[in-house]
Amino acid sequence: TYVIAQPCVDVKDRACVEECPVDCIYEGRRSLYVHPDECVDCGACEPVCPVEAIFYEDDVPAEWKGYHTANVEFFDGLGSPGGASALGLIDRDHPLVAGRPVRTA
């Protein structure tokens, strides 16, 4: 699976959402999250993110490794909805994201 890491927090550019052929990039309050079971590893999202927040799971930089787990755990209780657009904004975040200082600049 691919992983959305810290640079997305409070940026949420959403260019990735347009590229994903299986609509598996879900929107939380302060970040987006890739559904680990729905992602087909096509890689289309990775180059379009303007802040380079998206990585293949094995390539997540060491300081952001926790985001792999965050992307997985975000879907606890949601299961596999099969499409992000139908859900729209999911008004919460994984604790790793929720605990980030709010970006003000």
Ligand code: F3S
């Ligand atoms: Fe976030 Fe980059 Fe997508 S900022 S919403 S991962 S294009």
Ligand code: F3S
């Ligand atoms: Fe979609 Fe990116 Fe996976 S475009 S299928 S989330 S690699």
